[in-house]
Amino acid sequence: MGWSYHNPVRVEFAVGAFARVAAAIAGRPWALVTYPMDLFRELGARLGRDAGPPVATIDDVAANPDFADLGAACRRFGAARPAAGVIVALGGGSVIDAAKVVAASGGDFDRVRAHLLDGAALDERRILPVLAVPTTAGTGSEVTSWATVWDTAGGRKHSLAHPRLYPEAAIVDPALTLAAPRGLTLATGLDALSHALESLWNRNANPVSAELAVAAAREVLAVLPRLLQRPDDIALRTRQAQAALFAGLAFSNTKTALAHNISYDITLARGTPHGIACSFCLPQVMRWAIGGDAACDARLAAIFGADLAAGADRLDAFLRDLGVATDPAAHGLDAAAWSRLIAKASAGERGRNFIGRHDLAAD
Template identity: 45%
Template structure:
């Protein structure tokens, strides 16, 4: 049976690759979307030095988990003040890249509520206008630099939206490990586990294909070997580069499959219990591995390339790995009792991402 792998993002990897923005934005007006600490870290000055007068607009107050309450005003100011910009550079973690993806999708009215209504309808649409995106991650985990998806939260109403259009594929991704040297341990762990989850979720996935499997297996091996060592030596550029590459490979894997059950569970854990995304989507990995094992011989073969032939040993290895990073692996560790955990998993199995999980219709909820 023919299987397709597609990823249109031009990807630049390696130390000093930030300088590629000069060539990629030639003769263009550019807007920069980044996080509040970027200026004190000298990142805005570096971009300014590379772009000069091309840098026409800066958003530097991106918040974690972009929420509609904050995005509405930001979006409308952006289209009023930066409408002349051709390209948006997203510099930061997943939240900066997700925010930029929301900003580049222009509505007829220039109002954010129009975009929100289109997202709520859950149907594909063609935006009235759009800008090009260059994604430059400063953390190793999100993979958003090589995928079209952005998660937009509505915490007041306990909702999340997934934005994905043809225009939200980045035109280019620049992965420069030097930009990740200042990331603290907590964020290094959380984002690294997000990458691990992306890779594993792309394997126990109804949309898996041989190319996504190849990227996923490689990414999992790298994260398991590298992340604990990096947490003990945060300034190690070689380890930062390995994690950056692993996160990119995981992103390439799930750019074709989307995520699955662990991510579907994570949305409820973030909305209802405030759990950071990287922890919310990874603490259930041993449990979900148990639900996936034995569902599909071909998927088992891929998982066993990483974890060996015994499920119990595989789950124990995964739990020990998470515990070594101070990540607990039971719902009760996060204030969720057995009844609520059952409800969360049951609800997650019915969600769009939950339905990507192999054997979703047959999975026991416990």
Template identity: 40%
Template sequence: MAGPTRHPRGRGGSTPCSGGDPDTAGPTDLPTPSYVPTRVVFGRGAATQLAALVRDRLGAAAVPRRPLVLTGRGGPAKPWLDQVVDQCRRLGAAVVVANSRPNPTGESIQAVLELARRAGADGVVAIGGGSVLDTGKTVALLLSGTTSVAHALRHGVPAPRRVPLVAVPTTAGSGAEVTRTATVWDDRAGRKHALDHPQLFPDLAVVDPVLTTSAPTSVWASAGLDALSQAVESSWAVAADEESLRFSLPAVRMAADGLHAVLTAPADVTARSLLSRASLTAGLAIARTRTTIPHALSYPMTARLGLAHGHACALTLGAVLCFNAEVGERDCHDPRGVAHTLAVVRAVVRHLRAPTPAAAARRVAELVRRLGLPAPHQLAQLRRIDPTSLADDVLSYDRFTNNPRHMSRAQLTALLTALTTPPARTP
């Protein structure tokens, strides 16, 4: 079986492709930024080469003989799943487990971890959306020792990861296949937590756009909005740098164009490829930068109100874009100053193919509408919640302070109030 086309890793100077069919050459090694150690193979058909790619990346001595293969739920809508799992069985006596739930909790991840330990798993291959990838990453990190998920969240991880980790995303949104974080939700407290560790970077990410075609509209729409939000936020984040911007800004255009393309032709693999490339490229950016206010706002909307994560991010993305476009000397939080922040905001607006921040915000809102998702003022559960209570929750997340313009509690409350107020009717 022919392997992927090899390209240099491109450390420190690489840029993602941002135009045309992004995988006409078939599975290809993509350049990654210097801060991401994961080998990335992208392109239609890449998942059918999974076993060979794992052997090539790890070497014969490190290939798992009993890999834990974590998948999303199966079904007739995933005709590729058996073929990809069979690739894992070519590595050894695979232990195949279906992930128990979206938005994984410490308890749900702990159950998978204990199963993997009992089975003697010596590696993890995670095949699924962000929830599956986050579960698989956490299990791989903790598999070799006795540390529980709860202990790791409270006290950190005492030992390095000792087993290989492979990520195969089946949705275009989270970018988890190339980041060092794993999200863990707390249903009882209504909170989002995260493990953040350099060894949560997978050894190998195999990104095959064909695998995303089975996602229902509600899933791919929210996931695509998450990719768009991550691309925009990682561009203006205080933690962004020149290298991350070479990934985040092209991802803004790819995500917006990819969402439009999939809306126009949902079954078209070229459209899916563009959106998958956007998600991956945004993931490579947030691996450095993390996210900002729209993500901080999304966490309680997901944990407390049950909104899909990407949808929740997009609900405030336009408002925060307009807010950041009015940054001044007195409230600029980025040490590079107002000029830098305004230049990045202008670049984001251009990549959204809009003339002004207000027009860019309208384009995001129109995308949400075309995707069949409600606007903030149409969400009864959001209108019922006290904006000041929601604001207090949002302020407790560190992503809030990664924004380039300081937002006060009063400004945050006003933003939430404005978003949930129905627009006045034109006579």
């Protein structure tokens, strides 16, 4: 059977790669999107000294970009004179996804909202390039063509997707993740593991995505516990950043699968960090995946060893040792709520990517 793999993002990966962002701006008027944190404001100021001041600064991105906040961000961006020609996203998944929304909005969030809610076409000529500079090692958003947009008040999560939303470049500097506290390092590290595994038990897997995913999963399993013990170790930060990037390159071609579809309602209901919500159920989802596809089984064996059932148990222990409860009840789901969520998640777009047994999944 034939296959294809495509990812157009130029990747620059090095400790100290932040110094290359000014060259990547290449003299274009630029807008900065980042968090309201001194660390990142200072980095933005440093970039301003190298590349000239930004024409717009959106420095109030909160975790999980929401309908409620994106209107003001897009307006501020639209008011810039001269207009920006490129957007620098300096932050984790929330910042990179917010930057993609801003890039697609032409300064008016209602256009993106209408696209997400009613399918109105985006004006693709107006979608601006994004330079993604991740400060977390997890989401892979620096190499994907979509953004998660949250409508917490409406109880929904949307996916903004367009081929022109692949960042122009991903400039990955593992040193930017050094300040990440334990909870963020843990959640983002597990998000990367989830991306790797979800791209394997996936109908869209191809040999390139699978090689990247196996390498990424093995690396996260080896590195993350040690990194949580030694968060200042730049060599471990570098390995984790590369693993997250590989997982991103893998699922950029496959999208995610059942565990991610399970996660969204949990984050909406309880504010559970994305990386925890999409990883606590991985052992259970793995048990459902085993036997669903011979190629997937072989790839899981390359990560967990030939006895896949024992591998799922070890994954369970790995998560619990890191302090992540793998029981749905710990995430607010009794048996009935868990069954309902599995049925809903299996029927959704991402859930239908899953190669495992949906009939079992709905048990």
